[in-house]
Amino acid sequence: MEIYRRLLAAFGHRRWWPGQTRDEVIIGAILTQNVAWANVETAIDNLREHGLLTLKAVHRAGIPEIAALIRPTRFYNQKAQNLKQFAGFLFDTYGGDLDVMFSQGTDELRQELLAVRGIGEETVDSILLYAGKKAVFVIDAYTKRIFARLGLADEKWSYRAYREFFMQRLDRDVDLYNDYHAQIVHLGREYCRKSEPGCTGCPLNDLCRYCVSGLPHGRL
DNA sequence: GTCCAGGGCCTAC
């Protein structure tokens, strides 16, 4: 919590997810896999302009049409298929009704969604937390990198190990999980990139191995 | 030109 408090004090509430509707959150969660968010925004704008920013519209549209609009997000052919896979699951299983889907038990729903092609651990947790308001902690590349550099975890840990690390130490609070992950992503983008970390001004600088140990921007 | 960004799937060992 000390870490979270520092991030909150430095950055303020992040007000995530960047998206208005649950459909948009889910679509964004799939599109953002291994790509810069700026590219996702372009794709989201394209989908909106063509009336395809709802799961219903995605369900009706063809893969080539979707793929053409989401090209900036890399892997666009796979992602177009994945979007349709999710929409197909939603309509086949829950009649296209997210309220019904999210009324299922969190653990069961998580397993169901993981079985959908293209929905992995981070994506399912993002959907559950940010679209479904379920208390699950989202782990991403920034989370692993930052907490490894802080010396509190190891980048080799599995997704599940990281998830348990956080969930065993934090209250089961949806709002906390929501903003903590958002803070981590912001910190990662601004100060903790894979190479050339912008340590100057990082609110965790004095706690971070990467910053204090001389690798490579240490202050000795 | 090089590096990298809010993964996931499949296959091989």
Next chain:
DNA sequence: GTAGGCCATGGA
């Protein structure tokens, strides 16, 4: 269970 290849854009 895990390491490695694949997918394949755009900005710094």
